[in-house]
Amino acid sequence: MRESGGGGGRRSALHAFVIKELRHIVRDRQTLTILLLLPLAMVVLFGFALRNDINDVRIAIVDASPDAATIALRNRLSGNPRFSIVTVARTTDVVEPLFRRGAADIAVVFPVGFGESLSCGTSTRLLLIGDASDPNTASMMAAYVNAVIASYAADRGVNRQSVQIVPQFRMRYNPTLESVNLFVPGLIALVLMLVTALMTAISLSREKERGTLEILLVSPLRPWQIIVGKVMPYLLLAFANVITALVAAWLVFHVPFRGSVVLLLGSSVLFAMVGLALGVLIAALTSSQRAAMLGAIVVTMLPNTLLSGLIFPISSLPGWLRPVTYLAPARWFIVIARGIMLKGVGMSYLWKEHVVLVVMLLLLFTAAVKSFKARLA
Amino acid sequence: MSAAIDVHEMTRRFGNFTAVDAITFDVQRGEVFGFLGANGAGKTTAIKMLIGLLAPTSGRASVAGFDVATNAESVRRHIGYMSQRFSLYEDLTVRENITLYGGIYGLTDDEIRERGKALIGGLHLERAAGARVASLPLGWKQKLAFSVALLHRPAVVFLDEPTGGVDPITRRQFWEIIYDAAEGGTTILVTTHYLDEAEYCDRISIMVDGRIAAMGTPSEVKGRFGAASLDDVFTELVRPQAVAVAQHA
Numbered sequence: 001m002r003e004s005g006g007g008g009g010r011r012s013a014l015h016a017f018v019i020k021e022l023r024h025i026v027r028d029r030q031t032l033t034i035l036l037l038l039p040l041a042m043v044v045l046f047g048f049a050l051r052n053d054i055n056d057v058r059i060a061i062v063d064a065s066p067d068a069a070t071i072a073l074r075n076r077l078s079g080n081p082r083f084s085i086v087t088v089a090r091t092t093d094v095v096e097p098l099f100r101r102g103a104a105d106i107a108v109v110f111p112v113g114f115g116e117s118l119s120c121g122t123s124t125r126l127l128l129i130g131d132a133s134d135p136n137t138a139s140m141m142a143a144y145v146n147a148v149i150a151s152y153a154a155d156r157g158v159n160r161q162s163v164q165i166v167p168q169f170r171m172r173y174n175p176t177l178e179s180v181n182l183f184v185p186g187l188i189a190l191v192l193m194l195v196t197a198l199m200t201a202i203s204l205s206r207e208k209e210r211g212t213l214e215i216l217l218v219s220p221l222r223p224w225q226i227i228v229g230k231v232m233p234y235l236l237l238a239f240a241n242v243i244t245a246l247v248a249a250w251l252v253f254h255v256p257f258r259g260s261v262v263l264l265l266g267s268s269v270l271f272a273m274v275g276l277a278l279g280v281l282i283a284a285l286t287s288s289q290r291a292a293m294l295g296a297i298v299v300t301m302l303p304n305t306l307l308s309g310l311i312f313p314i315s316s317l318p319g320w321l322r323p324v325t326y327l328a329p330a331r332w333f334i335v336i337a338r339g340i341m342l343k344g345v346g347m348s349y350l351w352k353e354h355v356v357l358v359v360m361l362l363l364l365f366t367a368a369v370k371s372f373k374a375r376l377a
Numbered sequence: 378m379s380a381a382i383d384v385h386e387m388t389r390r391f392g393n394f395t396a397v398d399a400i401t402f403d404v405q406r407g408e409v410f411g412f413l414g415a416n417g418a419g420k421t422t423a424i425k426m427l428i429g430l431l432a433p434t435s436g437r438a439s440v441a442g443f444d445v446a447t448n449a450e451s452v453r454r455h456i457g458y459m460s461q462r463f464s465l466y467e468d469l470t471v472r473e474n475i476t477l478y479g480g481i482y483g484l485t486d487d488e489i490r491e492r493g494k495a496l497i498g499g500l501h502l503e504r505a506a507g508a509r510v511a512s513l514p515l516g517w518k519q520k521l522a523f524s525v526a527l528l529h530r531p532a533v534v535f536l537d538e539p540t541g542g543v544d545p546i547t548r549r550q551f552w553e554i555i556y557d558a559a560e561g562g563t564t565i566l567v568t569t570h571y572l573d574e575a576e577y578c579d580r581i582s583i584m585v586d587g588r589i590a591a592m593g594t595p596s597e598v599k600g601r602f603g604a605a606s607l608d609d610v611f612t613e614l615v616r617p618q619a620v621a622v623a624q625h626a
Binding site for chain 1: 428429430450453454456458460461462463464465466468469473476477478479480481482483
């Protein structure tokens with residue numbers, strides 16, 4: 001790392017500080033190697049799925065010709081505590097937008113003349129469309145709906161051997177049901193949190209422990225410059241990690257990428273900044289490297305893996321725990337990353353998640369700068 | 378011209394505890410001022426207020442002509458500080474540390490190069506300039522830290538126990554650098570636990586329980602207490618408190 005700029009140029013304090021931070025990172029070869037290889041190792045290792053139970057299945061009903069039989073079956077579905085019917089429409093046109101918005105999990109499409117075919121005893125086909133961007137959840141939801149339909153058929157006295165209701169699954173967005181597709185966005189979130197929050201917390205608390213932070217605070221550097229200088233190199237590292245994870249996912253598992261790469265990278269930077277601000281705040285509130293490290297793991301890693309939808313679908317968490325997941329930044333980023341990568345949607349569908357992350361960033365950054373200044377009071 | 382350090386009735390309370398109790402003193406330009414006191418007497422708290430890390434509860438203080446409470450920003454530009462703990466980055470080389478601090482204090486590249494060269498030459502560190510600071514012996518590290526604190530030619534330098542754990546020869550060399558800086562017009566406020574070092578100071582103050590119990594040139598202070606050495610003065614001043622603590626326990 002050679003300083004640019006010529007002769008008598010007055011280098012900015014921030015510039016000098018960032019170069020120092022980069023040197024720290026480059027000098028610590030072991031840590032750097034681990035951090036750079038981490039996304040690769042994780043993407044390769046986590047190529048498996050996890051099974052979970054689902055409690056709230058949101059159903060879209062498409063009923064072109066309502067009759068007694070379709071209404072009876074609809075009532076049976078809406079009467080089941082696991083299900084809620086979000087819409088009843090005449091045509092399948094409504095299904096696509098609902099899925100893209102994430103407002104429905106599964107669609108039940110009745111054929112024209114459903115009741116008539118059923119009473120005549122002729123075969124009829126009932127279509128189930130699942131949103132398989134989350135394959136485990138989708139197939140399980142389909143199985144639940146299927147069970148209700150089967151019990152209805154049985155009650156109608158339809159012979160079980162000659163099945164007359166034939167559910168079909170048409171999986172959207174992730175037609176081959178690769179759970180690794182689902183996992184990669186989550187892994188990116190995990191790696192970003194690890195590199196940003198944990199590493200900044202450690203690096204900043206090390207300065208505190210060694211007494212060099214005191215020297216910086218006595219210098220003309222302002223608190224925000226110290227914070228920005230501290231996190232900038234880690235932002236670069238985080239950026240490299242996202243790209244490694246994406247390339248690895250694409251090369252090893254052929255994970256599709258349907259949306260805008262630029263948008264995903266931009267969103268990753270935003271998410272990384274939230275993690276960095278969190279790391280700074282943790283370092284400011286703890287008094288040793290060890291405490292900062294534990295703090296960072298407890299405050300960032302745990303909620304962002306367990307409460308973010310990365311491992312357990314949020315819909316399978318108990319009701320009281322679900323609001324808590326709103327506090328995990330990764331919960332929002334995973335929705336963004338899955339949306340962009342697997343559904344190919346853009347800002348018009350994901351602006352809400354971005355707003356949440358921006359608000360989190362502003363709050364955390366303000367708190368971090370404040371807690372720094374509090375030491376001077 | 379006003380004093381380099383001008384402190385008037387400066388006080389700092391933490392809850393009910395008064396760490397620094399209305400101290401008043403001044404240090405003239407180019408003076409080496411020894412700031413003595415037992416552990417917990419309030420020295421570090423007083424220094425933290427003077428370098429802008431802690432706001433005074435009441436009273437006022439100015440450093441290099443700037444008020445520490447209202448103009449801490451300017452104070453920071455004009456002071457150097459070396460804490461009890463080693464303040465350079467061990468994983469950076471000697472030269473990289475110099476570049477870093479030069480940059481933080483807004484020196485130009487030319488200034489950094491020239492002053493860095495002079496600094497390394499003055500400490501006879503030419504051979505170690507590209508080595509990581511971690512590989513230097515402690516005495517060298519301390520001298521280097523002090524020289525780096527002087528790099529931006531501050532008006533006032535605060536040295537908090539700069540010679541802790543350093544061998545006697547290095548301590549002598551260290552004091553030579555202090556004198557050089559003072560001769561160049563730099564004001565120096567230094568804390569130490571070595572009372573022989575206090576004899577090197579132009580003037581000293583001894584803090585006891587947050588107050589300044591004695592102040593003057595080393596010989597004035599000794600004369601006032603009729604003591605042969607500063608060691609005796611120190612023991613005399615600190616002992617009543619020690620007895621009180623013993624009775625309390």
